[in-house]
Amino acid sequence: MSSTLSQPMGSSIVRWHQRIENGFMVAVFSATIVLPLINAIGRPFSFALEGHSDYMRHLVLWLSFLGGLLATRSKKHLCFSTAEFLKNHPAGAPLNVLAMGIAAAICLIMAQSSWLVVKANRQMAESRAAVDVLPFGIPDWLSESIMPAALVLIAIRFVWQAHPRIFGQIVAAAIAWGGYTLIKHPELIEQWIWFASGVVLVSAVLGAPVFAAMAGLAVLFYLADGTPVSAVSAEVYKLIASPTIPAIPLLTACGCILAETRAAERLVTFFKALVGWLPGGIAVLVAGVCAVFTTFTGGSGVTIIALGGLAYGMLKESRYDDGFALGHVTASSSLGLLFPPSLPVIIYAVVVSGGPTAMGMGDGPSAAVAAEDLYIAGLLPGLLMALVVAGYGLVIGRRVEMERVEFDWHRLIHATWAAKWELSVPVIVIGLFASGLVSMVEAAAFAAAYVVVVQVFVTKDIHLTRQLPGVLVRTGVLVGAVLILLAAAMGLSAFCLVEAELPDLLLEWCQENIDSKVMFLLMLNLLLLVLGSIIEIYSALVILPPIIAPIALQFGVDPVHLGIIFLANLELGFLTPPVGLNLFLSSVRFEQPITRLYKVIIPYLFLLLASVMIITYVPSISIGFLSLFK
Structure with a gap:
């Protein structure tokens, strides 16, 4: 029974x-x-x-x-x-x-x-004798x-x-x-x-x-x-x-649909033609492909599962050490969270722009940020983190890759043309919104429709009736998990911000114990690094910003710069022992003890930590770059 x-x-x-x-x-x-x-x-x-x-x-x-x-x-x-x-x-x-x-x-x-x-x-x-109705009464x-x-x-x-x-x-x-x-x-x-x-x-x-x-x-x-x-x-x-919230399911649909197609193969071919001729070109290729794929899918977990075997196999075939291959794939899969149309950027913008005076203190300045500003400000910091990982692969590759292909313009043009549909998605999202003709949600809807039309009717990687409904259901599972978490977070955040006045209490403590903006940013980095290593990125994104953002304003931290610091630290947190998410997923995916992942990830931890410090203390590479577009 x-x-x-x-x-x-x-x-x-x-x-x-x-x-x-x-x-x-x-x-x-x-x-x-x-x-x-x-x-x-x-x-x-x-x-x-x-x-x-x-x-x-x-x-x-x-x-x-x-x-x-x-x-x-x-x-x-x-x-x-x-x-x-x-x-x-x-x-x-x-x-x-x-x-x-x-x-x-x-x-x-x-x-x-x-x-x-x-x-x-x-x-x-x-x-009021007027019941609001939807279609069909x-x-x-x-x-x-x-x-x-x-x-x-x-x-x-x-x-x-x-x-x-x-x-x-x-x-x-x-x-x-x-x-x-x-x-x-x-x-x-x-x-x-x-x-x-x-x-x-x-x-x-x-x-x-x-x-x-x-x-x-x-x-x-x-x-x-x-x-x-x-x-x-x-x-x-x-x-x-929130006027931005519908962009979350729309951009998630883009990533989930692309993850079900041969988009990864086309991106690998493109990056191989672009950087395969370099010493360490395969390692650079892996970093580039993983960064782009994580951007589309919104989380490194999907990248490790979908691309991990392919990327690891390419590195092994190119005679890279097994430990390096494990560490490089694991680290590369954490890249890309700052690039459009990355989902965590949208979530951060929604969460930090809600609540009383958009997380400001009383009648003070607002901590609200626009997702499009975060996308633009995150381009150089995201590129820095990707280049650090790719650069390390290039250095190691000089001693490993003895046989390299010559650069071929024709091969690059052919590969670019083959991957044009995937490479154009970020351009569509940012380009349409920057034109001023559509809202962020409408730009995301255009991107989702574009991906559906291309993958169903052009590349024909997905069948309209046999496969697309299943992809939308799986996308709905991810969207539901994220949105119901955000809904719960709004209830808790409202109490912390209004009833408990938690930001005011923390601000008072910070003003008594932290005497400078530099020290505040250092303490913030330590907090985000620790929390990023033990909780999933979406959880961290809805728990921390409503509490930290008002305090950061009082220390003179630009709201957009704060968002980039948050996302960069959480990207690093994926790799931080004891239970960084990427370490656990790689351990399962490659059937390796997690303690071995601790060892092989150490060089990347130090390199990415250095890049996070640069992002934190050199704001010109984020908000300075953004100011060029204002």
């Missing part, structure tokens, strides 16, 4: 349910791409889609929570790296039951919180009901995934229900706030998704403060109302 219950995938009902989820995701994603295109194309003809901003708000809402539901189904929610070490531990199974039970409890509380928001919106609409509140519905289903799936046997699932359900009932006793939460917060944090270490832990902390703090729990869900609307 337990075997049957613990294998829902064999049920036709579950398969039918999953097909419905997938179908909704494909439809919502397609609409998210098409609507901005209609608006942008119609603008020269004085045509505007009525209610466009409302439609996009609801589409992003569905992408967030339907995608979060799919991410739960696929076990793709962002978790702390420490959870991976518990999987094979004897205590791993019962600890997972505890973690998933707590995560389910938080989701149930959030479901009630979001239902209160939906109910309030419905009552407000009815009180669908009322706003009905579309917004995806929030509580998805959160309840996510909670159920967490319970199901807690343990393969029914007894473990019952225990997880009991933990979830017990935790949920605490919402009725805020006086207990106020009395035991720090103990309850510790339990939530421990659950994250044990494997509960980061979004659940952040939402749980927000709920606890608001309840202890006497604020209705619906305040957490209300912050979701602030996130969704």
Whole structure:
């Protein structure tokens, strides 16, 4: 009996349910791409889609929570790296039951919180006798009901995934229900706030998704403060109302579609023709290809998985030492996060530009930044980090690569032409936006549509009906994991910024203990380096900027420069022991002990650390370069 219950995938009902989820995701994603295109194309003809901003708000809402539901189904929610070490531990199974039970409890509380928001919106609409409607007469509140519905289903799936046997699932359900009932006793939460917060944090270490832990902390703090729990869900609307937020799924779609094609092969051919003739040309090639691929996919994990075997094999065939090949592929895969259309840049801009006075202190200056400014300011710093890694490969390659091909203009022109579709994506995003004719979201929609048309109808790497829907579903999983994390972060950030006045408290401490901008930047680098080594980049991007940005303003750090420092440090954090994400992924991908990765990555750590120091203390290479375009 337990075997049957613990294998829902064999049920036709579950398969039918999953097909419905997938179908909704494909439809919502397609609409998210098409609507901005209609608006942008119609603008020269004085045509505007009525209610466009409302439609996009609801589409992003569905992408967030339907995608979060799919991410739960696929076990793709962002978790702390420490959870991976518990999987094979004897205590791993019962600890997972505890973690998933707590995560389910938080989701149930959030479901009630979001239902209160939906109910309030419905009552407000009815009180003014004008219920807002979407196409086909669908009322706003009905579309917004995806929030509580998805959160309840996510909670159920967490319970199901807690343990393969029914007894473990019952225990997880009991933990979830017990935790949920605490919402009725805020006086207990106020009395035991720090103990309850510790339990939530421990659950994250044990494997509960980061979004659940952040939402749980927000709920606890608001309840202890006497604020209705619906305040957490209300912050979701602030996130969704951001004019830049739809660019996240659109640019993610670009990267995920390209990752499913032969784009990597065409990029390898291009870089081989461009730099293959250099001493160490293959090592330079690997750095270049990995940087470009990470730019498209938004994270180095995809690069290691998709390109790691190919890049490692090329280095070995060129007689590079095995240790160098491992270290070079691992380090190269962390490059590219500062180049357009990199997703972390958009996320940083959205997070740091939200909240009261856009993270400023009172009536002081704003820490808000535009994604396009970060893209431009990040070009030279990103190039510096890529050149440092490529340069080290070139130095080593002079002693290794005895046989080199001659430079051939015809080969380069042919390879450039073959890779023109992939190489033109960043140009489209920045070029369209810089023209002033379209918004960032519309530029991202053009890029997504361009990639779909090219890969389906020109290169024919993806079949329109057999493969593209699956790619959009997998993209939705990633988008859902990121957006639901951002939604939870907005609730926690709002409490830290407004209710707890955390930036003011930290600023007071910094002013008493840090006496200069130089020392503040040094302490910031140390903090980011440590945190970047133990938490995933998206988690770091939503946790830290809302707290640090207002303080940095008071020390005279330019908001754009701060963003580049953040991203450069997190890029380095991928490689920092003990559990830098790239080290763990390379260990799994190449079946090597992680301690060996610690050794082979050391030269790159020092080189990239030096480049981060240059980026930090020579702001002219970021904001100075940006000023040329203002």
